[in-house]
Amino acid sequence: MSLTDLHPALTLAERWAQFKLDNPKTRIRDAARLLGSSEAELLATACTGQSDAPVVRLTADFAALLKDVPTLGPVMALTRNDSVVHERKGEYQKVSVKGPMGLVLGEDIDLRLFMSHWHLGFAVNENGRRSLQFFAQDGEAVHKIYLTENSNDAAYDALVSRFRAPEQNPAVATQPLPAAAPETPNADIDVAGFQQAWRALTDTHDFFGLLREFGVSRTQALRLGPPELVQRLGNDAIVRGLEAAAAAELSIMLFVASRGCIQIHTGPVQRLVATGPWFNVLDPDFNLHLKLEDVAESWLVKKPTTEGLVHSIELYDAQGRNLLLFFGKRKPGIPEQEAWRELATKL
Structure with missing residues (x-):
């Protein structure tokens, strides 16, 4: 039962004000769900x-x-x-927006923006x-x-x-997202063709086109991929991987996405702290907070490129949604760090 059911006569503003008084430490994202908003x-x-x-x-x-x-x-x-x-x-x-795509390409703040989701x-x-x-x-x-x-x-x-809007309205119109399309049955997938196309990749960015071409979901691709290029890991792999990277002072890349943005950290990580259900990176200029109990699948994924294989650790929740991508620091046209490759394959 939500707080909407408990206090149907109150406005959203009133319920939100009361909620903050009663629950001062609850974050607004969690409060919205409890308030049915x-x-x-x-x-x-x-x-x-x-x-x-x-x-x-x-x-x-x-x-x-x-x-x-x-x-x-x-x-x-x-x-x-x-x-x-x-x-x-x-x-x-280096901020640029062209149609539905945007980029921020600073040394510290590195973003891929999907502007069709910015409303x-x-x-x-x-x-x-x-x-x-x-x-x-x-x-x-x-x-x-x-x-x-x-x-x-x-x-x-x-x-x-x-950029102040002419109308400062306290009510906004939101629309629920359409339901996700069901996963295509494995029997309807050209698995042999998909595996062959994966082995023939020359750029990691082409992988997403591969998923569309063969009609496979992200986690389905991992289950059906070439066995020498994908391996299921224990869900503690992210903790062990970050600890190993910190100990080796290795520069890594951590990608986290919302619907409208991919944000990338490139560099080392140092201070790793577990607090309750969360595993955290708490460095001066970079913080990461990962709710470990939400990690349902962890994979070591290898993608061929013209510079050799690129290894990543990928995390997914129980709905098959990507939570985090973990790479070694790498620039296009430059081979992957051997130290990262060795770390990833040991996980």
Whole structure:
């Protein structure tokens, strides 16, 4: 039973205000589910249009807005799914948006943006912690940008003023996502052709086209892939892998995706801490929070390229959704690090 059922006469704003009083430590993403709402709808209840409103609705010109984000200077970028939170400090550099695709290609903040999933934007002031937050059509967050102590506050004020929506409505219209298509039965898949095409890959980015061509889901591809190129791992592989990478001071890449953004950390990891159900990286400029109990499948995946095999550790939940991708640091056109290859194959 949700809190909507318990207090049907109260408005969403009233139920949200009471919930925060009763549960001050519960994060808004979790609160939205308990309230039978979405994160975007909860935020919008504070969108009063007054000069001191803690939430300001932004226009949907996200391409132009993103191109102004570099003026903010050092910030913290946050992208998450239900099970993993990826937080990276740095500056937005080399921002570009072309149609449905966007890129941020800084040394620290490295993003792939899927703009068709960006539907709502807000400037948020949470007791002095200021941010820009973006949401999909169902009200789920796709990406957030937080100011830090070194950010340019005046540039933030100017950006919010420039992209402030004319209508500051405390209600937003959200739409549920269409149901995912059912997985194609294995018997209807050309497994031999799929395996042959996988072995013939020359670029890791072509793998996603391969899935579409043969009509296989991500985890189905791993189950049906060439046996010499894919191996099921224990679900402690991510912990052992991060611990080994930290001990070796090895530069790695960690990819975490929401529906509208893939965020990438490239570099070493150092401080690893387990707290309750979460396994964390707690470094000065990079934090990762992984809910280990949500990891249902872990795989070692090898993809052929013109520079040799590329090895990755891939995590999935019980619904087959990708939680995290773990690579060694690598640039296109450069062979994979031998130290990473050795680490990955030992897992």
